[in-house]
Amino acid sequence: MKLTRSRSMRAIVVAVAAGSLALTGCSNDNGKKDNGKDGSAKKEDAAKQSKPVAYGDAAASTGPAKEVAGAQSGGTIGVYLQSDLSHLDPGQIYVSDAGQFSRLTHRKLTNFLEDKDGNLTVVGDIATDSGQSSNGGKTWTFTLKDGIKDDEGNEITSADVRHTIERMYSKVIFDGPSFVQTWLSGKDYRKKLPDGPYKGKHLPDDVLETPDDKTIVFHFDQPRPDLPQALAMAGYSIVPEKRDTKEKYDKAPAALGPYKIAERKPGKSLKMVKNPHWDPKTDVVRHQYVDGYDFTTTVEQASQTKRLVADQGEAKNFIQFTTSVDPGQIQDVVSDPEVNKRTIKGFQPYVWQMNFNLNKDVVKDKKVRDAITYAIPNKSMIGADGGKYGGELAGGLFAPTLPGYDPEYDPFEKSKTPMGNMKKAKELLKEAGVKEGTKITYAHANSPRAEKQKLIIKRTLEKLGFDPQLKSIDAATYYEQIGKVKNPYDLYITGWGQDWPSPGTVVTPVYDGDLISDGASNYSHINDPKVNELIQQALTEEPEVAAKTWEQAHHRIVEEINPAAPIYYAKQLQLFGSNIGGARYSTESSYVNINDLYLKKP
Amino acid sequence: MTSPVEAEDAQASTALDEETESKADGKETKGHTGRSPGQLMWARFKRDRTGVVCAWVVIAYFAIALLAPVISWLYGKDPYTLYALEPDYPFLLDDFEMPAGDLGGMSGEFWFGVEPVIGRDVFTMLLYGMRTSLFMAFIITFLSVATGVLIGMVSGFFGGKVDYWLGRTTDFFLAFPSQLFFIAFMPIVIALFVDPADETPTYLRAVAMVLVTWFLGWMGMARLVRSSVLSLREREFVEAAKVSGASRWRIVRKEILPNIVTPILVQGTYMLPSAILSIAFLSFVGVGFVEPTPDWGRMFAIGAQNYEQNPTYMFFPGIALFVFVLAFNLLGDSVRDAFDPKTGR
């Protein structure tokens, strides 16, 4: 029998694995800038841009969106995806592919507006501005714009906004973000409104209030300065009450944005057409240049790259949606100037790190953790992910896309010893008194990249005198398995990215000791009182002040505890066809700027 | 995962005629009295040049597989070291983590070049990979052939209820979509044996792979043997033996078995390369052998992904597999011809 290739299936594995942690993160660098002879994005570029996000007023939130120079109307853009979108119901959307889709069809209370340099401003989307806070940041008021309609022409009111939030308390929703629910009703928020709004009950007015059709008020028990950014997540897109079909909504969501779903064949294709009820005057971010989008959800990474490099026939009108260039073909892409100019480059919000399971005796001693951190050959690890166009040596645990990122920060001197510092590592191990042949368990996903990286880790651990036990975990459940507090592994690699450009969405979920639980993302199980305290302090501070506190927490984590060895910052490299106009790296999504695209020859 | 094998089994299902065969044998044995059928077969086989060449090729493959450790010792490299990380070999890979030299980094030092990204030696990887695949395939083929012959014989010869139930059992196994079955059940078989925290030992993966492929590997042979036996059972010479009062066991041994040796052997010859492909399939989808166990199938599968960028990495394992499958298929034909000259070429 003629056998299949692995690549295809692996591609799915990768997609699934990436999906589990890939989120609608935001990033702050300008990848378009070419830096000297090396065309890959540089972390210095990113640093220039990583400042806290500004909050826009009513003027900044008034549509229509600024025209893209040279934009044409008409035609249909093709979209390549490796596998189908995980969810269409906004309440369930946390991952990148669905998040990118959401930008075309859903609308939220707030949104990110990006200027041509990649600077971000939070503006009102269906709200008139980015929100008015009072009561020391504990109360937030939003007023809705006029003329916001869904694709059947129904006016959106504050009841729909309330419905959107309340339905996330019900069992219909289990996959989306839970920030706002938790802020409103605490960690076990589901108990406060067990059936959501579906049985006629609502949240009390001292939590969520709708004084009139146009106004919605959020009441919190402590200051929540990040609320406008949280509400800009795809997960908080508006679900009109009349249109909500509960579980079925995930198959056919209502459209508020410029495009609506015309036809969907799950796992195969998706056609989107113009939504006539979308009024450009109400939207300061989105455009409606093309007539529609045709998604093909079965094209693997390598094929996508090959088709776009060849740029033949219909491929000229295609874009990569959330997939990057195939690592094996990066050379072909960047060394051909004709192809290279059809790329977008920038950083992804993920920091790949080697987590130490602090519950395990082997890595209890900080000297052991430091030794392993020193020994890891970061450059080779990046090599397994596409080389210098795939990632950048990580000094700390803040990605270049995060406000407060410091390119000089490198406590383990990785830039001097990109292949690892064995001498120093061995000295530290000797001091720690680790015996030769100590067993150490390294868990990894069974994706092709992790399979290569595992060989590098195995070699490193062997050279250090450990007896490495390698444990391969199904990529589909990798994060779930290592996410268990009592998991039996000593070391595992994870990648985390911000939910919006604030260190709070990195330090809190990943390094807050109060949040250790099954399925939570504190994979190292770090529980340091000082760090916890700094987190609590920073969360209530205004962004400028908080930045200092976050930096302090970051340094404390990396230098004094070292729960996770920084390995590399992931990079973005995407291709598009030659007929696509207006394509640019989007700081907000870290993908192509889907809302500005047009066809040069429609 | 059955088709190429079936390519030949069908001809076995058309009955072989002992009479014609003995006539043909008679012609050839004129003047060479006293030679056994085995000797005759050997004599005929030796005259078939293609067959002999292929036999040598196949023997060479097995020899290389057996001697892989010796060869790699003489050559001075092994398939496990990540040479790109060794200080002795700087600049093996370029900025894109592809081999720095031309033709996949082929040189006097690395005969078949180096692996992209982590820089292992392709030559020794191929040697050891062939070793893994061939041995696994050998075991799977042996088990499948034995099971298939046993079930097919019993089923075909006894007929009636036994045949019905064995037939339904065979149907049950045949009804599994085999590729899906392999992907879905390999992890399950492994999970049945291993504690989640420990590394899955390589031998256990091997056992699981043998189990899964054997599980769905014997039915082709069973059906082939059954249908051959079924046709033979109706034949005059078997009827004659029955009438003359021969015991069942004797009929099986003396009348039926000799007549189905050819299809069994030929089928077996085709099953081996197919078993190799099955193992490769398992490795591709990430449920077979994992790194760092060298594996032939995984090598050319990975190589095929970027064959335009780095042709040599796919070329050597790919061509090695192509030649092996071709040689084995041709050898199968020659063996069949030698046993049964009437089909000829």
Next chain:
Amino acid sequence: MLQFLIRRLTGAVMIMFLIGAFTFFLFYTVPQDFAALSCGKNCTPENIAVIRENLGLDKPITTQFWEFMVGIVAGRDFAAGSCPAPCLGQSFASGEFVWDSIMDRFPLTLSLTIGGLVIFLFLGLASGLLAAWKRGTAVDKTVSGASMVLSSFQIYFLGPIVLGLLVYQTGWMENPKYHEFTEDPLAWAVGLLIPWAVMATIFVAQYTRMSRSTMIEQLQEEHVRTARAKGMGRKYVFFRYAWRGSLTPIVTIIGMDLSSLLAGGVVTEFTFDLAGIGRLAVESSVTKDLPLTMGVMMFGAFFILILNIIVDLCYAYIDPRVRLA
């Protein structure tokens, strides 16, 4: 005959039930939480509990199995709507009804199979018969040799090369794409031409070799030689007597190929980025989507079983010596 059919069909139904049971219960031996597979980033125990309840995983395994099996005959009701018979359940991962997903993918798989089959059957038999007719000549040697070489290739090897040549390098053809046959038959054929051709190139070899060797064998059978001795023309004997005798093995292999292709040509679909049953199958097992895996397994099994019965009927029809057992 009727009795044979009834018996075999009952057997087929039982086998499908057994395969379903086998898959279902073996899946549950794995220490794995299916609910965990459906939850994304926010995989807290609370969310897992919600998913478990949504998917019905909180019920006993036997109840779940029984509900699944009853659903095939009688249909089921889910939160996302009612699922008419034959209901193969609801996918854990996508929430789609399995039967709908399968029906959505099947036209492509069917098109690939039928198109490929027509080409490789026609070419294979024609070249095989030609070789047998011209046995021993240069024509025979060329055809046999070429088929032997081609049959040693693999789709994943030949596919990318053909794509590279015809699509990426020269731009002579578009990437393979599926169009509905009913909408645009020409686009349908053009879109699938490359996969058909590659499949045919590899499969054709088997049919060439098979038809050649069985023809040669048949020509030496006594009834054929007798017919020839009686003075019948070579052509007449060739196509009337020998041809019929050589059909049995060819029918066997067609049955095998058809069933394995209909159950999902994983390779072909992935090589050419097409979405058919094979891709669905692989996706389901990668994501451990039990209902989808069950659905595809049983769907594949259905074709394999039906084709087996048809093949056995053909045997009896072609060769009266084989009795329907």
